Amino acid sequence: MAIEEEQEKLKAEFDSKLGPDAFHEGWQSLLKVDSAFFSASVSLASVPRRKSYLSRKEQVLIALAVDCAATHLYAPGIREHVTSAAKEGATRDEILEVIELSSTLGIHACNIGVPLLVEVLKEEGKYLEDITRPFDQTQQNLQQEFTEKRGYWHTFWEDFLRLDPEFFAGYLEFSSLPWIKNVEGTSGEGKGALEPKLKELVYCAFDAASTHLYVPGLKLHMRNALGYGATPQEILEVLEIATLLSLHTAHVAAPIIEELTGASN
Structure with a gap:
């Protein structure tokens, strides 16, 4: 199979599994310089989306928490997940609340x-x-x-x-602001934009990320999430989404490799 034909097939697979909106420069360069790793990365990233114990909107907000955390600050991912969250029905207040919750990491x-x-x-x-x-x-x-x-x-x-x-x-x-502020259009006055369970899962996401690995907080927020009704499968899915942070190694490096060496394959 010609290289261009193979890449078109892999891009079509990407679109079907992750959606065309998720395709950014990092993915594009990775497809050109290492199509086999591109394919393996797509397979890994698509597992949580396929199983979907969390809603698609919740998954995107969890991914946003990982990428916007002070220990990572992966701008392409932040842009991707804010865009995707809005398309999945997340409100501006819900997106901002993920930012507010994730900003507590420094404590x-x-x-x-x-x-x-x-x-x-x-x-x-x-x-x-x-x-x-x-x-x-x-x-x-x-x-x-x-x-x-x-x-x-x-x-x-x-x-x-x-x-x-x-x-x-x-x-x-x-730290209390997301838990007590009034948000227009929500069911509970003075409780913020997101349900308590999802708030706790956001904490789990950035505590579990490989850039942080804060064990006391992760255990605490897992316990809190369970108390708010989270299932083990939902918590596990948060950990799986946080694991996808490792793909950003290739997403940052591949464009540089392509620029400096060219995509010869």
């Missing part, structure tokens, strides 16, 4: 760093009063407010709240 610097700081202080025998004193009334109120707005509490917040209630309060306001 993991504190979730990991503060317990380590406390561990070091204990080992050094320094500032023990600061890390053992009970919550004052302000801190108790913040803990209650967090629990009410976010729907859970976890022990990894306690040292953070104890050592810097001001920054904790700032993060509480920042």
